[in-house]
Amino acid sequence: MEPRERAAWVQVVVAPAGWAVYVVLLLVRAGDEVLVETGYWDLVAWAIGGAVVVSLLATLAVGGFDGAKPDLRDREIDGRAQQIGNSLLVAGALVAMVLAMVDVDGFWIANTLYLTFVSSGLLASIAQIGFRRGGVPGW
Secondary structure, three states: OOHHHHHHHHHHHHHHHHHHHHHHHHHHHHOOOOHHHOOOHHHHHHHHHHHHHHHHHHHHHOOOOOOOOOOHHHHHHHHHHHHHHHHHHHHHHHHHHHHHHOOOOHHHHHHHHHHHHHHHHHHHHHHHHHHHHHOOOOO
């Protein structure tokens, strides 16, 4: 398995795990309170920061950094995978914008965006793994 694929596998595991930890901590913090009245910004910051640190350490541990310059195939795989992930990012941003237009509480907008970022990264990593294993389809 190539180092870049190992790094993508790390993201497939860490991104949803970090979000799940955030949700559990948020629900514990909320307890019997109304969820939208629960403070969440510090949990989001810690969850994102923690996921970044865990991703870096795990990628180092599995040899996901090789220091080699990406070749044409690597650039094409990375670009296509990012396009796929970005499509979900755009869709999630549109959902958040609609939520803002109809005056939904900021809690739901922020959490929609956070879930969108996680899902976008997850989808891009899955696409990258697929392209590395099965090849990049021609257009």
